[in-house]
Amino acid sequence: MVAAKPQTIKFLQQPTSPLWVEMALSHLDTILLDHSHCERKAAGVALNLMFRYPSNTKLVRQLTAIAQEELEHFEQVNQILERRGIALGPLSAPPYAAALKAQIRPQEPDRLLDSLLISALIEARSHERLGLLGEFCPEPELAKFYRSLMASEARHYGIYWVLATTYFDQETVTQRLQQLATIESEILATVHPEPRIHS
Secondary structure, eight states, X not given: OOOOOOOOOTTOSSOOOHHHHXXXXXXXXXXXXXXXXXXXXXXXXXXXXXXXXXXXXXXXXXXXXXXXXXXXXXXXXXXXXXXXXXXXXXXXXXXXXXXXXXXXXXXXXXXXXXXXXXXXXXXXHHHHHHHHHHHHOSSHHHXXXXXXXXXXXXXXXXXXXXXXXXXXXXXXXXXXXXHHHHHHHHHTSXXXXXXXXXX
């Protein structure tokens, strides 16, 4: 049994269950395919925010860099998939992202705040879980790849946090982040039966 360290990443209220680590390591090909989808979706989130808020100069500049980096990771994962003979294809999505996005309030400026903070939480969870894969993956090359992504994932969730505090006062940001982080932990309290990065 994998003994994942119960270390809680900044912004997250609960660490990932060791059960997730065991499931992920038992289905590495599926996790890699889902990782490809996650990187593509992360680039799409950054681009969508840029299109929705084109006059927010700092947001556009920061998210341009994130989108570019996410697409670079997308290509890196796709190269690994190709080497392993895994074809790109659809996967059913776990309830994680949809349940978080359902918390986004529809009216501005709440919509912007919630969008930034949910993106921060997703990136923080990605940072944690890629780190767990990097630590416990039995394939040295793949473990090294996942460890190499950790710094960028940490930088991404930090950027979303800084953007939130750029456009909103710190107390408002902190209170809303705590609310959303509680929901995020509740969503993951039961491990989804299908192996996914955010299952």
